[in-house]
Amino acid sequence: MKELAQLHCSPVKANTPALTEDEIRQLLAKLSGWRIDEKEGEQRLQKIFKFENFVQAVGFTDRIAAEANQEDHHPAILTEWGKVTVTWWTHKIKGLHQNDFIMAAKTDHIFEGPV
Numbered sequence: 451m452k453e454l455a456q457l458h459c460s461p462v463k464a465n466t467p468a469l470t471e472d473e474i475r476q477l478l479a480k481l482s483g484w485r486i487d488e489k490e491g492e493q494r495l496q497k498i499f500k501f502e503n504f505v506q507a508v509g510f511t512d513r514i515a516a517e518a519n520q521e522d523h524h525p526a527i528l529t530e531w532g533k534v535t536v537t538w539w540t541h542k543i544k545g546l547h548q549n550d551f552i553m554a555a556k557t558d559h560i561f562e563g564p565v
């Protein structure tokens with residue numbers, strides 16, 4: 451997981467192929483607690499993070515937003531009292547790219563950091 455978190459997202463073209471099942475399996479093994487969700491025929495990477503209250507959930511959300519802007523790769527985030535659901539996928543290719551796994555690892559890194 452460490453080395454994924456230190457990588458940076460690469461630009462994705464519309465004709466870039468989505469990851470294969472085997473590539474997904476290999477990358478998923480480097481993460482913990484993330485699951486593959488399928489929505490509207492698109493595979494997505496999702497994890498739920500728990501917090502003591504809403505303020506902590508919003509702080510975590512803000513830190514993810516900053517990292518997403520830095521990498522120009524953005525998640526879907528549901529921020530609730532005590533809970534944040536983060537979902538990564540690559541809109542441009544309607545599926546999963548290594549960028550999504552890099553950002554998932556960075557998301558875990560943010561969660562493990564100071565709240």
Ligand SMILES: C[C@H](O)[C@H](O)[C@H]1CNC2=NC(N)=NC(=O)C2=N1
Binds near residue numbers: 523
């Ligand atoms: C123009 C801009 O670079 C693109 O729209 C970026 C922005 N952030 C993105 N985020 C995600 N998750 N997928 C994308 O395809 C994407 N594209």
